[in-house]
Amino acid sequence: MTASGVLAVGEARVTVLGVRHHGPGSARAVRAELERLRPDAILIEGPPEADALVRHAPGLHPPVALLAHVPGAPSRAAFWPFAGFSPEWQAILYGVSAGVPVRFCDLPAAHTLAEEPRDGGEDEPPDARPADPIGTLAAAAGYDDPERWWEDVVEHRSGLGGDAQAHAPAHAPAHGSAAPWFEVIAEAMAAVRDGHVPGEREARREAHMRRTIRAALKQGHTRVAVVCGAWHVPALAGPQPSAAADNALLRGLPKVKAELTWVPWTYGRLASWSGYGAGVTSPGWYHHLFTVPDRPVERWLAEAAGVLRDEGLAVSSAHVIESVRLAESLAALRGRPLAGLSEVTEATRAVLCEGDDLAVELIQRRLVVGDRIGRVPDGVPMVPLQRDLRDQQRRLRLRPEALDRELDLDLRKPLDLERSHLLHRLRLLEVGWGTPGQARGKGTFRETWTLRWRPEHDLALIEHAALGTTVAAAATRRAADRAGGGSAALAELTALVEQCLLAELPEALPAVLAALSARAALDTDVTHLMAALPAMVRAHRYGDVRGTPAEGLAVIVRSMLDRIRIGLPVAVTGLDDDAAADLLKHIDAVHAAVALLAEHTEPVPDAEPAGRAEGERERWLATLRGLSDRQDLHGLIEGRLTRILLDCGELDDAGDRMSRAMSRGQAPARAASWVEGFLSGGGLLLVHDPRLLSLVDGWLTGLSGDQFTDVLPLLRRTFGAFAAPERRSIGQRLRSAGHERDRGDAHDLDDRRAAGAVATVLSIIGRTPARTTEGER
Structure with a gap:
């Protein structure tokens, strides 16, 4: 031994x-x-x-x-x-x-x-084993960088395929065989x-x-x-x-x-690393060293120039030549056998990128790390779920990639619709290959995804292999299992219904809808119902846009709306500021959902006419009208209900209501809350309704200094939410109104009564009354 x-x-x-x-x-x-x-x-x-x-x-x-x-x-x-x-x-x-x-x-x-x-x-x-034995050897050799020591002693040895035999350090072994090393x-x-x-x-x-x-x-x-x-x-x-x-x-x-x-x-x-696989920070560079043993520095810098040219940056052959010379000069000054990654990076930054760190970062991402992703052929053992996904990726022309790729889908096209179904099914299986984003353009027929494949996705597929042999079957089973667990909250179940429709899993819908109906019947918290309703209405809407049948949804939506209308009068009682703000979000969300439901022009399930949805809107507005007349409402809630009803054409006395809310008998804080709720729908109302603007202006100007300081945070939050053009228009309206008041006051001016004031002002500025002219007066 x-x-x-x-x-x-x-x-x-x-x-x-x-x-x-x-x-x-x-x-x-x-x-x-x-x-x-x-x-x-x-x-x-x-x-x-x-x-x-x-x-x-x-x-x-x-x-x-x-x-x-x-x-x-x-x-x-x-x-x-x-x-x-x-x-x-x-x-x-x-x-x-x-x-x-x-x-x-x-x-x-x-x-x-x-x-x-x-x-x-x-x-x-911690002290039993060196964190980096290579680093220990590098320090013993006088290096402060283990990567540089390893490159000098191992990676740049020409006898093993490198190009640095003439520059080999004295402490490196002979190159006739790898055995001495x-x-x-x-x-x-x-x-x-x-x-x-x-x-x-x-x-x-x-x-x-x-x-x-x-x-x-x-x-x-x-x-x-x-x-x-x-x-x-x-x-x-x-x-x-x-x-x-x-x-x-x-x-x-x-x-x-x-x-x-x-x-x-x-x-x-x-x-990163797992098992024995210690990580390397520059796999792309190491790949280059292994596959390009002949003139690696020159070829690397030429490839870096190509990356920059692809991005529209002007890089000439002279740039490449000068960067090679700089990298080799730096290596010689530092006593290195061959320019390493640090030298070529410095040469790239100084010559190819002309000091632009963003361009250097681009080369770092594309070349030093690289976007290479491996491939495993069909002959390798894999679970049926993996194999089905691979077949669908080929059929739908969705190739796994290591870098982010944006995918825009038009759901009116059969291919894009199938792609959407696949990505939504994978999300149900917790395979986050695709992340949904904000779709470009208008219409519910558009989707935008960001795709990026990660090795952990294969593990997720293997873990869910027992659910089914295809992605669709496994996602269906997964949805049914989540609904049947009995512990899912109402909002989770409604979101699950929406996911099933987006993923086109009609076989999962009966079990999920049954669980949702049972949960909705037992849940007495109206805020839970209000939080769950928007997703249900969206699911109903998607069922129409995507051509996916959503049987049973309309019945559950109507039942939830009935419970919300019954429970809302109790829910608005005795609220503090935070609770009122939370409930207001739910009211806005339900109101938007009811509006979306009313826009649905196709016949709803159970062969009922589309007018049923319009009837739901009328009943919802009737509930809000009844609440708006109560005297015990929080100012924020009362102001918002007034604005909703006004926008829907259900009120003709909004000015009178605002006058009462901002009268001297009301506390400034409550009046400010009322204004905040009323104006949370946007500032265009003040631009186009001079009476309401005058009421707000009069209330503000009538506040004392201390009162104004107390309500300022609420007012700043309210008016700060307006768009810049809205704020500018309101300011112009107020300025115009002020000028009109000034002109009216000038017409009523009594010259004789003003003469004393004029004489005083003239004395202050050094003019005598005797020299006063008619024009000055």
């Missing part, structure tokens, strides 16, 4: 290749070393349950990830991501192409997922781990790795290659505990049923 990464057991030889996860230099080194060693077995750090999935690797398009999950427990899941530049991925591809058995050797996912989730992801003390890494990690006592979880992981190595040797393999994180090399190739000690450490571990499959991953998600 040695600390050089090689373990000899009799005639068998185990070579442990310590790597940096997702390191392109490590990936090239691993591939080169495997081709030199020609092992007869390859062991890779990862969950052993995935051994059967290795055969699918050649058909996958990375980045991809192994997904391990516990059926029925969505919180217990883990991902092991792989990029094309991941050393483990290159080891898998080599093993499959060479016909060499490839197995995973880490602690099984059945044990890992059985553990209670930890905040930090580790169970050892792995020996150096093994020795360095042995020094870093000197005196280290593994925590419980780390000890078990390494014990299982050693057990897997022993099993491979027992099966007759004599040339075993192990690809793992560099941190584990001393534990696998150095002095080791006995097999009995390892077995004792692994005995009695908690266990759950774990299922594994391949799922697409994204470069953006490589910045």
Whole structure:
């Protein structure tokens, strides 16, 4: 046993290749070393349950990830991501192409997922293991940036496919083979781990790795290659505990049923980690280093120039040439073998972007991180729900993408309508691929979505696989289950009805409507009914626009409206300011819903004429008229009811009501609340009705200083909600009225009575009365 990464057991030889996860230099080194060693077995750090999935690797398009999950427990899941530049991925591809058995050797996912989730992801003390062993080595070499040290020593080594042989640092090993480098890494990690006592979880992981190595040797393999994180090399190739000690450490571990499959991953998600997958902040840059070993700096900057040109920015070949020179000069000044990401970024900012940080951010997003998303072919095991979604994505031409994509739908078109149905069904299944936004243009036939695929969506589909084999069937079952739980609030059930209509799930509607009807009959809180009604009316309306039958909706809507009309007189009694403001929102929402219901011109269910909806409007307005005459209403409620009735043509004495509300017998605070409620419908009324404007103006000017200070917050909130043109028109109206009063006062001026005042003013300004002219008077 040695600390050089090689373990000899009799005639068998185990070579442990310590790597940096997702390191392109490590990936090239691993591939080169495997081709030199020609092992007869390859062991890779990862969950052993995935051994059967290795055969699918050649058909996958990375980045991809192994997904391990516990059926029925969505919180217990883990991902092991792989990029094309991941050393483990290159080891898998080599093993499959060479016909060499490839197995995973880490602690099984059945044990890992059985553990209670930890905040930090580790169970050892904070000082037991370096947070970043690579950082420890970099600091020992005099580097303050671990990424830069790794790039200098590993990523830019030409013998592994790079372009920096002439610039290799003196401390780098020879390039004729990758083996010396792995020996150096093994020795360095042995020094870093000197005196280290593994925590419980780390000890078990390494014990299982050693057990897997022993099993491979027992099966007759004599040339075993192990690809793992560099941190584990001393534990696998150095002095080791006995097999009995390892077995004792692994005995009695908690266990759950774990299922594994391949799922697409994204470069953006490589910045996070799960399982062994340490994140990298620049996957696009690492992808470039791995796939473009020849003149990587020149090709990178040329690609960056192309990104800027696509955005309409003027970037010439001279810009690219000068940026290359600057990047190479910076690398030379800093003693680096090749310009790294920091140098090319600085050159990009100074030359290509001319100091524009927004342009630099664009390159950061497009190139340094990248928008690449992996692809998993149909032959890979997946649940029927995943397969159905994939088929629909192809049929509807909705390709999953890693970056946000805006999608505008016209529901009058069959293709767009089907797309809408699919996205709404996925939202019911908690698959947030699409997020609805504010539709452009007018009409309920338009929808706008923002699409962005995330790896977690596959986990959500797997978790809901038991609900059905298709997206439609699973969403129907999900809606019925939510309605039948018995704990859903009335507003939740009405929202669920709306979702079922948007997703075109007619089979789910009977169960949801039955639950809604039962809940509405038992709910005695009128505010709950008022909060739920708008969604019900929208659902009724959508049923008409989308051509979706909404049987039973009209009956429930009428029943809810009846209960609201009966309960509202009690609900408006004895309200404080906050309660009045909350109830006012509900009144406005119900009023808008009733107006929408009245606009519905198609026959409602049960073969009743559309006039039934108009009758509902009349009964609602009659309820509001009865409330508006009460003397115990909160000023905010009374003012708003007056405005609603006025706008609907139900009042001809609004001026008299305002006069009473703002008379001297009313407290200023209540009068201000009344004005706030009355004017919350907008300021155009004051622009077009001089009498009402005069009443408000007279009331305001009649307040004392203290009274005005007390009501100012309410007035500012009220008038601040008006549109700027409305405020400007009101001001012009008041100015015109003031000028008319001034002119009227001038016509009634008595010159003789004013002569004394004129003489006083003239004396103040230095003029004598004797010199006063008729014009001055």
